[in-house]
Amino acid sequence: MTTSPVAASRERTVTAARSRPALRLDPRTKAVLVLATSLVVMAPEGVSFIPAALVLGVLLAFNEGAWVRALALPVAAAGIGTIAYLLPMYVPHPVVGVVATMAAYLVRLVAIGGVALHLMSTTSPMELTAALRAARVPRAITVSAAVMLRFLPTIIAEARAVYDAMRLRGIGGWGGMLRHPVLSIERFTVPLIASSLRVAEDLSASALLRGLGSASRPTAMRPPRLGAADGAAVLVAAGLAVVTVLW
Template sequence: AYLLPLAAPWPLLGLIGVMGEFTLRLVAVGGIAAHLIRTIPPTRFTAALRAMRVPEAFTVSGAVMLRFVPTIVAEARAVRDAMRLRGLGGVTGMLRHPLLSVEYFTVPLIASSLRSAEDLSASALLRGLGSQPWPTTMHPPRFGRADAVAVLAVALLTTATLWWRYTR
């Protein structure tokens, strides 16, 4: 994406290159977030953040998001299936009435998300998520060999990126 505007004299190709650069960054961050959501249980994630002494505002919001995102995805699928059963969904319905389709999808999704958010916040309070004394963890997180390799890889990639960027 950096080199395309320099290589192509047409502004349209430069625009496509810049859009590709930002899309690639968002896809990378989204992939990391999806991997985090699918592989790390929220209790372990919270314990790791507390062990790193991350402020509680970030710890609580991260734990809530890890629990809330899969719920939203499930609710969106349920709303989409309900729209299809009523004959409101599909590509042709979206093309014929795009604003109505967005409204028919968004309003039930917001209502079900609010109900789910209430349930999740009640569950978080019962688990002691906002309590002052830190709860004990059954498996305390430790810095291991895999973590050291990951830190080394990130350091090497950062060094290579900075070297490439400032030596051109």
């Protein structure tokens, strides 16, 4: 059973409203933290900033009450980092080198993902749109960010629905993937692409009805406000960066 885009976006909004962190950050602060973390970690010398980004992601997860994420971030980063930096030292093989190179980029994405997941799980599309408009962000970026925040959870739900349907028909699972990899990929991607096109059309119509592409500036029911929590978050992030540089 697939989830409609309207129901998925409504569930997304309710979930974001129920997740009340101890210190509520302004969506602009969350977006700045994600952007700064991405720029620093993905820089040529960004490996040294990975621990600071992980600490920031864990602190945000604790603030949100996402205990599983707070534990999974360092564990995943440690495992992937072992493959990326320690395994080539003990197993000098070309294949291991390729795997280590991929793992080196993946551990950076894990560090960035910890901060990005906090933004996605605690911010509704309406809050993000209002915050970006208050920051005078161009309309093209505002609309794209709002649509992406609504589109990704819906596509994940559609992918799970397709996978469950394949399992019910006995054509899913790792066994079927190993026996018929090309056929399994085809059976999964074709329904998902068709569903994605339908979801994209529905979300586009919903965006037009909500006035995302209008020339006039809509009024937010809850205007974003910067507070002491935002200043504390920026100071913590700056302190982690300074400690990394001095270390």
